[in-house]
Amino acid sequence: MQHIVIIGATSAMAEHCARLWVQAAAAASTSLRLTLVGRDEARTQRVADDLRVRSPQSNVQVMTTDFVNASTIQQTVNAITAQAPVDIVLIAHGVLSDQTTCQDDVMACDAALQVNGVSPVLFAEAFTKPMVAANHGTIAIIGSVAGDRGRKTNYVYGAAKGLVSRYAQGMQHRLAHTNVKVVLIKPGPTDTPMTSDLKAKGQKMASVEQVAQDIVKGIAAGKPVVYTPGIWQIIMLVVMHLPRFVFNKLNI
Amino acid sequence: MPGRGSGKTRCALVDKGLHAFERVGVHHVAGHGLQGVFIGGFHAVLYLPVEQALAHGDRDGDNYRPYQVRNYYGGDHYYGDRDDRRYRGNRGYRGYRGDDGREYRGEYRGDRRYYGHSRGQGYGRSYGDVCLNPDGNLWHTTGLNKLIAFDETTGRLVCEAGVLLRDIQRLFVPRGWMLPVTPGTQLITVGGAIANDVHGKNHHAVGSFGDHVLGLTLARTSGEVLQLDWTSAPAMMSATVGGMGLTGVVVTAELQLRRVSSPWLRTETLPYQGLSEFFELADASEHDWEHTVSWIDCLAGQTARGIFMRANHMTAQETANMPSLKAALTVQQRKMQAKPLSMPFVPPISLVNGLSLKPFNMAYYQLQKMKSGFDVAHYEPFSYPLDNLQHWNRMYGPRGFYQYQSVVPREVGQPAVQAMLDAIAASGEGSFLAVLKTFGNREAKGMLSFPQPGVTLALDFPNRGERTLKLLDRLDAIVREAKGRLYMAKDARMSRDLFEAGYPRLSEFTAHRDAGISSAMSRRLMEF
Numbered sequence: 001m002q003h004i005v006i007i008g009a010t011s012a013m014a015e016h017c018a019r020l021w022v023q024a025a026a027a028a029s030t031s032l033r034l035t036l037v038g039r040d041e042a043r044t045q046r047v048a049d050d051l052r053v054r055s056p057q058s059n060v061q062v063m064t065t066d067f068v069n070a071s072t073i074q075q076t077v078n079a080i081t082a083q084a085p086v087d088i089v090l091i092a093h094g095v096l097s098d099q100t101t102c103q104d105d106v107m108a109c110d111a112a113l114q115v116n117g118v119s120p121v122l123f124a125e126a127f128t129k130p131m132v133a134a135n136h137g138t139i140a141i142i143g144s145v146a147g148d149r150g151r152k153t154n155y156v157y158g159a160a161k162g163l164v165s166r167y168a169q170g171m172q173h174r175l176a177h178t179n180v181k182v183v184l185i186k187p188g189p190t191d192t193p194m195t196s197d198l199k200a201k202g203q204k205m206a207s208v209e210q211v212a213q214d215i216v217k218g219i220a221a222g223k224p225v226v227y228t229p230g231i232w233q234i235i236m237l238v239v240m241h242l243p244r245f246v247f248n249k250l251n252i
Numbered sequence: 253m254p255g256r257g258s259g260k261t262r263c264a265l266v267d268k269g270l271h272a273f274e275r276v277g278v279h280h281v282a283g284h285g286l287q288g289v290f291i292g293g294f295h296a297v298l299y300l301p302v303e304q305a306l307a308h309g310d311r312d313g314d315n316y317r318p319y320q321v322r323n324y325y326g327g328d329h330y331y332g333d334r335d336d337r338r339y340r341g342n343r344g345y346r347g348y349r350g351d352d353g354r355e356y357r358g359e360y361r362g363d364r365r366y367y368g369h370s371r372g373q374g375y376g377r378s379y380g381d382v383c384l385n386p387d388g389n390l391w392h393t394t395g396l397n398k399l400i401a402f403d404e405t406t407g408r409l410v411c412e413a414g415v416l417l418r419d420i421q422r423l424f425v426p427r428g429w430m431l432p433v434t435p436g437t438q439l440i441t442v443g444g445a446i447a448n449d450v451h452g453k454n455h456h457a458v459g460s461f462g463d464h465v466l467g468l469t470l471a472r473t474s475g476e477v478l479q480l481d482w483t484s485a486p487a488m489m490s491a492t493v494g495g496m497g498l499t500g501v502v503v504t505a506e507l508q509l510r511r512v513s514s515p516w517l518r519t520e521t522l523p524y525q526g527l528s529e530f531f532e533l534a535d536a537s538e539h540d541w542e543h544t545v546s547w548i549d550c551l552a553g554q555t556a557r558g559i560f561m562r563a564n565h566m567t568a569q570e571t572a573n574m575p576s577l578k579a580a581l582t583v584q585q586r587k588m589q590a591k592p593l594s595m596p597f598v599p600p601i602s603l604v605n606g607l608s609l610k611p612f613n614m615a616y617y618q619l620q621k622m623k624s625g626f627d628v629a630h631y632e633p634f635s636y637p638l639d640n641l642q643h644w645n646r647m648y649g650p651r652g653f654y655q656y657q658s659v660v661p662r663e664v665g666q667p668a669v670q671a672m673l674d675a676i677a678a679s680g681e682g683s684f685l686a687v688l689k690t691f692g693n694r695e696a697k698g699m700l701s702f703p704q705p706g707v708t709l710a711l712d713f714p715n716r717g718e719r720t721l722k723l724l725d726r727l728d729a730i731v732r733e734a735k736g737r738l739y740m741a742k743d744a745r746m747s748r749d750l751f752e753a754g755y756p757r758l759s760e761f762t763a764h765r766d767a768g769i770s771s772a773m774s775r776r777l778m779e780f
Contacts, residue, residue: 046398053399053409054423193395 001033001059003084007123008067008093009036010043012192013142016212017090018047022055024216032058035080039067067093068114070122077126085134088219089127091120091141096194102156109156117160121167124182128171131180140183140219141168145227147186148236151252172224181222187211188232371771372501374414374441378448379655380744381772382496388770391501393443399423400504407509408466413443413502418639420509422588425631429509433461438636443502448741449494449701453543453563453635456692460703462493463696464508470500473768477503482697491764494698496740498774500766513568515584516577517543519629522560523621527666527673531707533560534690540564543634547620549613550676550686550711558688559620563634574628584630594642602649602714609682616684648714654744656724657702657710659691660736665707668734672709672727679723683711699757699764702739710742721745740773751777 004021006014018034025032034051038044041064048060061083065076080086097112124139131137146154147161168184175182189195191205199205211228218226227233242250372391373383384390396414407429409420418438420431435450444450446468451460458464467481470492478500480489492499520541524530530546537544541562548558571577604612638644645652660668669688676682687710696703713720728750731738737754738746752758762778770780 049400050398053402053411056402056404 001031001084002087003033003035005035005037005080005086005089005127007037007089007091007120009038009047009062010040011092011094011142012194012208013187013190013211013215014090014092015047015050016208017092017215018051019054020212020216022051022058025058026055033084034058034060035063035083036060037063037065037076037080039064067119068111073119073122074126077123077130081127081130086127086131086137088138088140089123090215090219091123091139093119094142094144094194096154096197097157099152099154099156112156113160113163115160116157117163120164124167124171128175128180132175132178135179137179138181138183138219138222139171140185140215142185142187142215143168145186145188145232145236149240149247153252183219183223183226185215185218185226185228186232186236187215187228188235371769372443372447372497374444374447375416375439377437377440377444379742380740381776382448382740382743383444384772385770386772393441393501396443396503407511408506409509410504410506411442412504413446413468414441416441417445420507421631424509425512425515428511428513430512430631432458432464432508432510434635436636437639438632439639442505442507443497446493446502446505447495447497449696449698449703450741451691451703453545453689455703456538456544456690457542458510459692459694460494460696460698460701462698462701464510465489465493466506466508468492468502468506469504471503472500472766474766481506487760488764490697490699491761492698494696494701495761495764496700496771496773498765498769498771500769512565514566514571515581515631516566516571517563517629517631517634518566518570519561519563519627519634521620521624521627522562523557523617523624524560525555525557527556527670530556530558530560530688531666531690533562534707537562538690538692544689546688547616548673548686548688548709549617550673551610551613551682556670556673557617559617559624563629565631566628577628580630584632588632592640592642595644595646598646599649602651602653603647604653604684604712604714606680606682609684612684613682648712651715651717653715654713654720654724655710655742656713656727657708657739657742658727658731658736659702659704659706659708659739660731660734661704661706662690662693664734665690668730668736669707669709671730675723675726675730676711679719679726681713681716681720681723683713685712686710699761700740700755702737702741704737706736708739710739740777743773746777748777 002025004018006018008014009018018036022032022034032055034048036044036048036051038047041062044062044064048062051058051060063076063080066072094116095112097108097116102109102112120141124141127137127139131139141164143164144158144161146158147163147165148158150158150162165184165186168182171182172184187206189198189203189205190208190211191199192208195203195205206229214226214228214230218228227236239247371383371385371388372393373385374393376383393412393414396412397416397419398412399415400410400412402409402424404427409424409429411420416438417431417434417440420442421434421438424430433445433450433452433454435445435452440450445461446465449460449462467479468489470478470480470488472478478485478488480492482489488499492502522533524533524546530548533546534544537560541564543563544561546558546560548556550556633640658672688707690707691703691705693705695705713723724745728738728746732750732753735753738750740751755761758778774780
């Protein structure tokens with residue numbers, strides 16, 4: 001039985017990935033073991049109930065933990081891997097921190113960096129050990145196109161995601177000759193609760209269903225970097241190579 | 253999960269729904285700090301994809317936008333189409349009539365009296381102004397997209413109100429269950445289906461959507477969250493089913509699904525000439541056919557010709573006897589995964605016009621006639637043909653179109669429908685998608701439900717301004733004389749007295765309204 005672990009299971013992207021996974025399992029008449037890790041038990045349970053209705057044959061478990069405490073992260077990962085070997089872990093949690101708040105308040109800045117940058121890295125690191133020992137597994141981390149180049153409108157969030165990018169890059173280098181794969185996912189702005197403020201401002205966004213499909217496909221293929229929607233690979237290529245004197249004139 | 257949803261654990265199930273709701277309420281407050289946007293005490297609804305554009309600051313500034321919609325996760329094709337001219341044009345909505353009797357055509361700026369009034373909206377697919385709230389708040393429910401519980405033995409499904417009918421169908425049909433009632437599109441939410449008490453091609457056999465709603469959770473702007481079912485709160489249920497979202501926001505619902513053993517339908521297509529033939533066919537099909545519907549060429553006048561379609565669900569045995577269906581199902585499933593075609597832009601003029609209608613209708617009639625006889629169809633293309641063309645409404649150009657659906661009692665059905673067809677032919681206006689169907693001999697459960705015993709005619713008219721409105725007024729007169737009514741989900745312009753004449757239970761309904769909720773439609777047709 002395949003075992004998929006989702007860290008930050010109430011994230012809309014993660015939830016839609018989970019729906020696709022249980023759907024695929026149902027279509028192939030196989031069963032699936034899903035471990036959903038969240039902060040809030042009630043909300044995580046709500047996602048789990050939805051998945052159980054969609055796929056009664058799947059085994060869906062809920063765990064809650066503190067996401068910014070290194071020792072509880074280690075304990076949680078130990079508890080999960082003790083239950084069953086992990087095939088895929090999707091690390092999906094994040095908060096779109098408000099840039100101006102982070103500039104004004106170092107505490108808010110710290111929280112944003114912890115939750116979006118340090119925490120995913122610690123989870124990934126904790127899962128790597130047993131996966132390397134078993135020489136099997138896929139670690140997928142949701143980064144962001146915001147991590148590709150710092151911009152004045154969200155560089156704190158971008159810096160945290162940049163940390164995730166660089167970490168994933170190093171892990172891919174380290175694990176290149178093993179059967180453990182590291183997949184870094186870089187979504188563009190996506191229509192989820194996290195971005196509802198952007199949406200209210202009229203920003204065009206990708207649908208979460210489409211992004212989830214790209215993520216699930218990328219994980220299945222073990223792609224090192226997945227931009228979703230694909231167009232963002234080209235956009236970010238341009239953004240990253242803009243000369244500074246042009247870039248500094250842009251209000252982005 | 254043994255026992256979930258069975259009769260005995262019913263209360264527990266409803267409780268579950270309530271908790272789901274409360275939980276997220278807390279989340280949203282914490283996550284986004286939206287407190288204070290809404291009427292006091294309505295914290296729970298903060299979870300809903302709450303519209304807050306009017307909340308602070310912007311109201312009097314230059315950035316003022318008439319109304320903005322925030323939606324939650326889940327795709328919504330209408331965002332951005334909603335408050336601009338395209339939207340109004342596309343959906344045939346041209347404004348609303350204020351309490352002062354003045355017509356607010358495309359102009360929402362002046363009157364702020366309704367500020368603070370709010371309403372819920374699902375997928376925004378109603379044709380008229382029932383899902384609009386200019387100058388007010390709009391709560392999108394597409395974020396309430398979770399299933400809560402399902403009992404494989406009884407077919408009872410508890411889900412949140414923003415779940416799309418399509419998602420229920422696609423998930424449960426392979427498992428042998430199906431929604432008993434769906435309208436001509438499955439791209440609507442459960443909440444919207446309840447609020448409009450929608451009907452389908454099988455109304456004569458199974459009734460309308462509300463007949464299969466076992467219970468629901470209703471959030472009111474007073475802060476109450478009500479658990480309703482037909483035994484404990486029959487009046488409130490009856491007001492909410494078909495209640496246009498005016499009694500509160502439906503948060504969760506418990507639905508009774510029906511068994512199906514195959515996604516396939518055995519269909520028969522029969523061309524007919526004249527209304528008497530239509531009624532003969534409809535009567536002959538009432539007992540032996542679950543789905544009946546007909547398309548009628550409304551340009552043909554006295555010699556109205558049409559295509560009558562009827563269908564039954566195939567049994568597992570019948571399906572097994574046709575081995576070719578296996579391959580066909582794979583093809584159909586691939587189609588369902590593929591991206592549907594889309595009308596990519598709004599053409600400068602309506603593509604449905606005087607020049608195109610006659611050849612359109614003639615070609616459609618001939619094509620369908622060629623198909624006459626027995627066939628087998630998958631339920632999706634049979635029931636929801638237009639879902640495969642996204643933004644089909646754009647074909648009507650920037651001015652949009654009016655939908656007009658009436659029901660008249662059976663006794664006067666034939667002359668009344670004939671009179672309507674004559675009036676349309678005389679006016680020179682025309683409708684491409686004219687649908688004629690008999691309703692079953694049963695009263696709907698909702699106080700403001702549309703279906704009633706009789707015959708219903710649905711028409712789409714390209715909006716040609718005064719000419720179109722004049723024709724619709726003439727049709728109104730025929731409906732009124734026949735003691736019929738218009739379908740509110742599709743209306744943007746009927747008069748108050750036609751509404752009051754058509755819906756005699758209005759005063760009973762009014763007592764159950766939520767004082768904090770109104771819509772463009774309710775302010776046009778009711779006291780607030």
